[in-house]
């Protein structure tokens with residue numbers, strides 16, 4: 001490229017584009033669509049600043065990857081395969097390109113997966129596919145392999161996808177910034193400086209251990225304070241119930257007053273790539289506004305709750321009492337509400353850092369390795385008490401969600 005392009009970014013200050021192919025990918029319609037999909041789904045109901053998009057996150061992941069590679073190149077580390085630079089940058093930029101509107105809820109109801117759509121967009125007859133094919137006919141396939149974590153050399157995969165990867169580092173900082181919370185920050189510059197390519201792995205110089213501890217603590221805090229916030233979970237539940245109701249109505253041949261393309265295809269899980277890229281959060285917002293006037297009282301009520309933030313209340317359960325829940329379902333039916341749509345038991349749990357178990361196939365679980373002065377690798381939880389203390393499953397609590405206006409204050 002004649003002149004580098006620069007994006008202003010609140011997290012990284014500036015994002016530098018130096019390769020024509022990256023610039024062309026950013027300007028494809030499939031990538032621009034990410035501007036219309038929020039990074040944090042319905043979290044804006046809880047943290048009103050959380051309106052940032054997957055577009056800004058994807059640029060951020062690209063920028064972190066670019067910085068790491070540039071550090072490797074400046075230091076002439078022999079363990080970094082230089083010829084993989086552009087592939088790693090494309091995979092970083094495109095890793096979330098298949099995310100749909102309110103991904104997690106839609107995926108749960110319709111059984112789709114954003115990873116599959118990401119690969120379909122990269123490999124398909126799309127603008128993204130065309131830009132990649134111009135580099136070489138097999139380039140889209142390579143990008144897809146990195147995203148599916150099947151590419152070799154594996155060091156390219158661990159840059160984009162591991163327990164300390166460009167993806168997680170960007171979203172923690174970005175989500176903390178836009179939600180306005182005080183936790184979630186860590187010293188990214190320091191982590192980037194102590195990152196090394198070593199015998200096919202991305203490792204951290206031992207002197208950088210405390211910066212990594214801080215990163216893992218941020219992740220732990222963000223899960224509990226932001227990602228699993230019960231108010232956000234409540235809005236996700238309503239969203240899922242809307243989609244579930246609409247899907248059932250469609251199956252029962254209900255006559256929708258409003259049903260635009262490609263909704264019917266979504267209901268029967270038969271979308272083409274072309275259909276899929278038409279779906280974004282502006283589209284869903286319009287659909288919900290229209291459905292809030294549908295004749296079906298459950299569908300219209302749920303849509304009004306979502307639009308006007310009349311969310312479900314919740315009670316925390318120390319233990320699950322099946323009998324009591326069944327009794328509540330009956331009470332709810334008597335009060336005129338269908339418990340299939342108005343009562344939900346929810347459980348959140350997280351794994352901030354997963355200690356490596358030999359034979360683990362999932363690269364997302366690749367251990368964080370420290371490189372000591374003697375050139376030996378040590379798994380971080382063997383060195384750090386902090387990491388040890390937050391490793392393993394952190395069990396959450398069960399919450400029971402219900403409409404307060406129908407049931408009053410529930411006592412369990």
Ligand code: ZN
Nearest residue numbers: 057095096167
């Ligand atoms: Zn991501």
